[in-house]
Amino acid sequence: MSIRKRLTILMLFIGLVPTLAVGIVAYITISTSLTHKTVDQLVSTASEQQQRINSLLQKRQEQALELSNTFDLQSNLGTYLASAGRQGKPQLQSIVQNTINGNTDVQNISLADLSGKIIVSTNPQDEGLTLGTQDTAMPSGQETTTTVREDQRDGIDKLYITTKVSVNKQESGLLSVVFRIDDIVAAVQDYTGLGSTGETVVAAHNANNHTLSLFPLRFNTDAALKANLDSLQLFTDSDTGYKDLTDYRGTEVFVAAKSIGFANWVIATKIDKAEALAQTDQLRNTMIIIVAASSLIIALIALYFTQFFTKPILLITEAAQQIGRGDLSPQLRLQRRDEIGTLASNINAMGASLKGFVASIEAQRNRLEIILNSTVESILAIDKHGTIILANKAATELTQTDVGDIVGKNVNDIFRWSQSAEPFTIDYLQSGAKIYTDLQYINPAGITHYVKLIVAEIKVQQGDSAAQTIITIHDETKSRELEAMKVDFVSMAAHELRTPLAAIRGYLELITFKAGRTLNSEATSYIRQALKSSTELGGLINNLLDVTRIERRTLALTFEKIDLAAELQQSVEEAAFTAKDKEIKLIYDGIRVPSFVAADEIALHEVINNLIGNAIKYTDPGGTVTVRLQRENDAYQVAVVDTGIGIPVAAQPNLFTKFYRVHGGLNSGSTGTGLGLFIAKSIIERHGGSITVQSQEGSGSTFTFIMPAFNATRFASLQSEAQPKIIATRRHHGWITKNITR
Ligand code: ADP
Numbered sequence: 001m002s003i004r005k006r007l008t009i010l011m012l013f014i015g016l017v018p019t020l021a022v023g024i025v026a027y028i029t030i031s032t033s034l035t036h037k038t039v040d041q042l043v044s045t046a047s048e049q050q051q052r053i054n055s056l057l058q059k060r061q062e063q064a065l066e067l068s069n070t071f072d073l074q075s076n077l078g079t080y081l082a083s084a085g086r087q088g089k090p091q092l093q094s095i096v097q098n099t100i101n102g103n104t105d106v107q108n109i110s111l112a113d114l115s116g117k118i119i120v121s122t123n124p125q126d127e128g129l130t131l132g133t134q135d136t137a138m139p140s141g142q143e144t145t146t147t148v149r150e151d152q153r154d155g156i157d158k159l160y161i162t163t164k165v166s167v168n169k170q171e172s173g174l175l176s177v178v179f180r181i182d183d184i185v186a187a188v189q190d191y192t193g194l195g196s197t198g199e200t201v202v203a204a205h206n207a208n209n210h211t212l213s214l215f216p217l218r219f220n221t222d223a224a225l226k227a228n229l230d231s232l233q234l235f236t237d238s239d240t241g242y243k244d245l246t247d248y249r250g251t252e253v254f255v256a257a258k259s260i261g262f263a264n265w266v267i268a269t270k271i272d273k274a275e276a277l278a279q280t281d282q283l284r285n286t287m288i289i290i291v292a293a294s295s296l297i298i299a300l301i302a303l304y305f306t307q308f309f310t311k312p313i314l315l316i317t318e319a320a321q322q323i324g325r326g327d328l329s330p331q332l333r334l335q336r337r338d339e340i341g342t343l344a345s346n347i348n349a350m351g352a353s354l355k356g357f358v359a360s361i362e363a364q365r366n367r368l369e370i371i372l373n374s375t376v377e378s379i380l381a382i383d384k385h386g387t388i389i390l391a392n393k394a395a396t397e398l399t400q401t402d403v404g405d406i407v408g409k410n411v412n413d414i415f416r417w418s419q420s421a422e423p424f425t426i427d428y429l430q431s432g433a434k435i436y437t438d439l440q441y442i443n444p445a446g447i448t449h450y451v452k453l454i455v456a457e458i459k460v461q462q463g464d465s466a467a468q469t470i471i472t473i474h475d476e477t478k479s480r481e482l483e484a485m486k487v488d489f490v491s492m493a494a495h496e497l498r499t500p501l502a503a504i505r506g507y508l509e510l511i512t513f514k515a516g517r518t519l520n521s522e523a524t525s526y527i528r529q530a531l532k533s534s535t536e537l538g539g540l541i542n543n544l545l546d547v548t549r550i551e552r553r554t555l556a557l558t559f560e561k562i563d564l565a566a567e568l569q570q571s572v573e574e575a576a577f578t579a580k581d582k583e584i585k586l587i588y589d590g591i592r593v594p595s596f597v598a599a600d601e602i603a604l605h606e607v608i609n610n611l612i613g614n615a616i617k618y619t620d621p622g623g624t625v626t627v628r629l630q631r632e633n634d635a636y637q638v639a640v641v642d643t644g645i646g647i648p649v650a651a652q653p654n655l656f657t658k659f660y661r662v663h664g665g666l667n668s669g670s671t672g673t674g675l676g677l678f679i680a681k682s683i684i685e686r687h688g689g690s691i692t693v694q695s696q697e698g699s700g701s702t703f704t705f706i707m708p709a710f711n712a713t714r715f716a717s718l719q720s721e722a723q724p725k726i727i728a729t730r731r732h733h734g735w736i737t738k739n740i741t742r
């Protein structure tokens with residue numbers, strides 16, 4: 001969900017929920033209190049009405065009782081009854097007449113005997129008639145009956161109160177007093193404070209136990225009277241507050257009922273619910289309007305603030321995405337001085353500095369590209385899946401393929417290497433750097449390239465498609481061709497020199513043989529010197545030829561079982577004369593037991609001779625040269641130790657390379673070719689051994705070579721090893737010939 005949506009929801013929630021909650025709580029509180037107020041008013045009106053009507057009834061009842069208790073009435077009734085109606089009647093008549101005359105409320109007074117037969121009445125026609133059953137049927141234990149009914153004569157509702165009259169404490173007659181009830185009706189119908197739908201009901205049970213109103217009702221009175229007021233449940237739980245009911249009109253009402261004890265009546269006030277709750281409804285509507293209006297305002301404010309906060313964020317996000325896509329020129333224009341404004345200007349600044357940064361990287365990249373493309377070496381970068389992600393110009397020239405056709409391809413699909421005509425696989429994903437030499441690559445044009453490969457892992461890995469390995473292909477085809485040409489030339493020159501040299505030697509020997517005796521000593525010395533020089537020259541030529549054979553890999557060796565101890569002793573003996581000549585002590589200090597190795601005897605002999613020759617050559621008179629031999633596990637170690645001039649440390653690593661001479665500068669006067677140690681190393685390695693040097697300038701040198709001891713299995717495999725196809729036409733005596741004088 002976007003930040004704008006979230007913020008909008010949050011703002012609306014914060015704004016609307018409290019508003020709605022306050023609205024609802026206020027509505028409930030106020031409406032409850034309003035309802036209570038209305039109902040309380042209803043109940044209190046009911047109580048007031050109850051009191052008023054009670055007091056009006058009570059007054060009339062007291063009047064009736066007062067009359068029934070007057071002495072005159074009782075004594076005259078006693079007389080009347082005792083005389084069986086002959087005496088007392090006129091007195092009784094005047095008593096009731098006098099009573100009515102003094103009381104306008106009273107409509108009629110009748111005195112009857114216990115059977116209800118009227119003795120006297122203010123209404124003379126009634127005399128001799130009988131009182132109504134409602135009047136005579138007095139409920140047990142009660143002294144009076146109170147009823148309201150229509151007067152048959154004038155059709156007006158009246159209050160009938162009948163009391164018992166006692167003569168000498170004996171019930172002797174009934175006094176019926178008929179009252180006007182205008183004031184009671186007025187009191188009942190006094191609706192002040194009850195609102196437009198309020199009314200008072202005074203009800204009693206009829207003979208069928210239905211509730212009927214004693215007085216006309218305010219609404220729909222006839223119907224109400226004809227029907228009954230049972231639905232108002234006036235007699236159930238009266239005096240207990242109020243009820244919520246549907247009245248005789250089918251209207252929902254609140255009713256508060258109170259009993260009027262002595263008459264077994266009930267007085268109730270009621271009000272239409274609609275009116276009672278009108279204020280509440282109005283309040284509800286007002287509240288809804290207020291809540292709706294405030295919600296709307298809050299929503300608008302929330303939307304405004306959401307917009308206010310999120311718009312710049314969205315703009316900033318968009319700008320950041322733009323930068324992410326590589327468009328570094330977004331310019332956010334937010335006229336704000338707050339943190340968001342600062343953020344926007346920081347993003348602008350970041351974009352600008354990134355732009356500069358990218359430009360400088362671009363420039364650097366261009367420079368690198370130029371460098372890469374101008375190197376003669378082919379350079380490739382591949383990722384960890386072997387996919388080529390960069391190839392320089394030399395690579396495209398080597399493969400004769402466009403950059404677009406190399407980049408994105410797998411390196412194994414583009415380059416198939418071979419070594420000595422056999423397919424060669426390279427692990428491009430190895431760690432560290434590795435060099436592969438002597439590889440061939442045949443390009444699409446069918447041209448074979450001899451190459452050297454450097455496969456180097458890039459340590460910093462930035463991801464799946466980041467460059468993982470750099471492959472540098474060094475094309476050695478041209479230099480190999482040159483080298484081959486050089487070797488060919490040297491070989492050819494050496495071969496060509498051998499014939500004239502042989503002729504020179506032949507003639508010199510012929511002169512010595514034929515005219516040796518006739519030559520004077522000076523001429524003899526010259527010829528000897530010439531012979532010596534030609535021998536040296538022959539040695540040099542042989543050395544050159546050997547070097548060319550080594551380089552062409554055409555040097556043939558014949559392995560035999562040779563006693564190394566015997567070979568060494570023989571070489572020491574051979575050199576003894578030269579050493580003695582130079583006043584150098586040459587000694588053999590090795591084991592003398594047969595020490596067999598598999599070797600080409602001539603080659604081995606020449607290596608030993610060269611080492612001994614060098615030792616003598618580079619040791620001043622008075623020094624010592626010691627030849628040692630010792631067994632070391634499965635090998636023999638030969639050391640030629642001298643006390644000579646030594647070799648500087650810096651020169652030692654190059655000693656075994658071609659033409660390298662330490663003490664052989666042009667002005668040094670030292671003679672030599674710098675080929676002896678190169679040939680010696682090649683021969684020793686062909687025998688499966690190794691050669692090293694230890695030397696200290698001024699103190700002497702030790703050349704040590706190790707050869708594996710004779711082993712039948714190894715010997716067999718050496719013999720069966722394919723000899724170079726071109727067998728060297730050597731077997732001259734003296735492989736490495738040197739002039740031992742420096
Ligand atoms: P050359 O002796 O013909 O110059 P080598 O290949 O036999 O060629 O020797 C190479 C160089 O090594 C020599 O020129 C010499 O400077 C140095 N060297 C070889 N052996 C010794 C030694 N025993 N003491 C000092 N220097 C030596």
